[in-house]
Amino acid sequence: MAAKSGALRRTALRAAVGVVAIGTVAGLTGSAMGEAGRTRSPVxxxxxxxxxxxxxxxxxxxxxxxxxxxxxxxxxxxxxxxxxxxxxxxxxxxxxxxxxxxxxxxxxxxxxxxxxxxxxxxxxxxxxxxxxxxxxxxxxxxxxxxxxxxxxxxxxx
CATH class of the missing domain: 2.40.128 (Lipocalin)
Structure with missing residues (x-):
């Protein structure tokens, strides 16, 4: 049972790392868009x-x-x-x-x-x-x- 719960924790950790990595890449992509990605504003x-x-x-x-x-x-x-x-x-x-x-x-x-x-x-x-x-x-x-x-x-x- 301990081995099974350890495996579940490792799987959950891998999934969490994957989500963070994807979010970071998406964030970098958004930053690279610069002016083209900004919301139009009269400011x-x-x-x-x-x-x-x-x-x-x-x-x-x-x-x-x-x-x-x-x-x-x-x-x-x-x-x-x-x-x-x-x-x-x-x-x-x-x-x-x-x-x-x-x-x-x-x-x-x-x-x-x-x-x-x-x-x-x-x-x-x-x-x-x-x-x-x-x-x-x-x-x-x-x-x-x-x-x-x-x-x-x-x-x-």
Whole structure:
């Protein structure tokens, strides 16, 4: 009986070692996949082109979507802050940025809301609105915009 239980323990040990070995190989295979194996996410830094519905106006900016849900933008004149979150079809981000007059006095703010979707691992598009609000809180206008974004990083400047 002792020989039989020893044989069962050895068989169980061999099976356990086999499972660990297979799991390790599978884990290495997953690691080797690198970028191709990662889940698509808008987290990262983006160079964007913003177009305005019914206008020839085009703006360029840099966006950063952070893992913690924060959002930053810079366009060379202004910076803005906001948040983003995943949605059933992609993601949504909202932000504000302020503008000042020639004397450096607060003049107006832009409140943006966009719904976006990754079109590849390194591109996304989004559509939404920008609402311009003056210093008194009066809405100056609502603009429909489209954003075309391309990811950039140390690996792909």
């Amino acid at each position: 990262g830094t983006w160079a964007v082109v913003i177009t305005f519905e019914g206008s020839d106006k085009v703006e360029r900016a840099l966006f950063a979507l952070e893992r913690d849900g924060s959002f930053e933008l810079a366009d060379g004149k202004r910076t803005g802050l906001g948040t983003w979150q995943p949605t059933a079809t992609g993601f949504r981000y909202a932000f504000r940025h302020y503008d000042v007059d020639d004397q450096g006095v607060f003049d107006w703010e832009l409140r943006g809301v966009q719904d976006g979707a990754l079109t590849s691992a390194d591109t996304f598009t989004s559509n939404g609105t920008g609402t311009s609000v003056d210093a008194d809180g009066t809405v100056q206008g609502v603009f429909h915009t489209r954003v075309e974004a391309k990811r950039y990083s140390i690996q792909s400047p």
